[in-house]
Amino acid sequence: MSVAGIAAPLTGAPAASSPSQGVGETSGGSSRRGCPQRVEERPERGQGWGKNWVGKMEMQAIQADRQGGHGRGRFRPVGPAQVLGAFGPEFLDAAACRDWILLQAHPAGPACPWCGKPVSSSRLQATWQNLGRVQCAACGRFFTGLTGTALNKTGLDCRRYVLLCLLLALGAGDQAIASKLGINRETVRRWRLRFAAQEKAQATATSKHATATRERA
Numbered sequence: 001m002s003v004a005g006i007a008a009p010l011t012g013a014p015a016a017s018s019p020s021q022g023v024g025e026t027s028g029g030s031s032r033r034g035c036p037q038r039v040e041e042r043p044e045r046g047q048g049w050g051k052n053w054v055g056k057m058e059m060q061a062i063q064a065d066r067q068g069g070h071g072r073g074r075f076r077p078v079g080p081a082q083v084l085g086a087f088g089p090e091f092l093d094a095a096a097c098r099d100w101i102l103l104q105a106h107p108a109g110p111a112c113p114w115c116g117k118p119v120s121s122s123r124l125q126a127t128w129q130n131l132g133r134v135q136c137a138a139c140g141r142f143f144t145g146l147t148g149t150a151l152n153k154t155g156l157d158c159r160r161y162v163l164l165c166l167l168l169a170l171g172a173g174d175q176a177i178a179s180k181l182g183i184n185r186e187t188v189r190r191w192r193l194r195f196a197a198q199e200k201a202q203a204t205a206t207s208k209h210a211t212a213t214r215e216r217a
């Protein structure tokens with residue numbers, strides 16, 4: 001009984017593989033006849049379409065780049081290394097960064113950070129949106145949309161601030177971030193410490209709140 005069980009898959013194996021080989025040959029042959037250009041574009045044996053594949057034109061472009069741009073390639077490569085080298089705050093939209101920061105910091109809209117009175121005049125709201133100085137109608141104190149936020153009086157514009165946060169979140173080093181933003185490495189280190197302290201304080205506040213909620217329940 002055990003002998004028959006072993007014998008069955010052994011006899012079945014070669015029978016199953018030979019017809020599939022035949023199908024592969026005919027379909028490959030017809031595609032080669034029908035579309036000869038496709039076969040030329042295929043990567044050579046061993047290259048594959050996987051992680052190491054470089055297109056024929058891309059390879060020409062890379063070689064042309066190495067030769068100082070005088071090769072046959074008509075374009076230069078545009079990939080991660082080029083983006084990393086070129087990317088800076090100017091790639092970001094200044095108004096989009098500013099509006100996003102204001103919305104994050106003031107989800108309820110413009111209001112006086114000292115007494116809480118909302119900015120009702122549409123003219124003053126526009127000034128506030130452009131980060132201009134606004135005087136509170138109730139308490140008379142001056143403020144901007146950034147008063148009281150981390151960005152206030154730091155010398156970083158909104159684009160640089162967003163890029164700083166993004167690069168810190170992605171784990172970039174202080175020196176790399178400093179050169180991207182055109183600021184001092186020590187400044188980046190201080191921002192890193194500041195954000196770390198902020199996160200820690202936030203986590204403590206959240207856990208305290210959770211404990212208080214549990215005790216009340």
Ligand SMILES: [Zn+2]
Nearest residue numbers: 112115136139
């Ligand atoms: Zn006020």
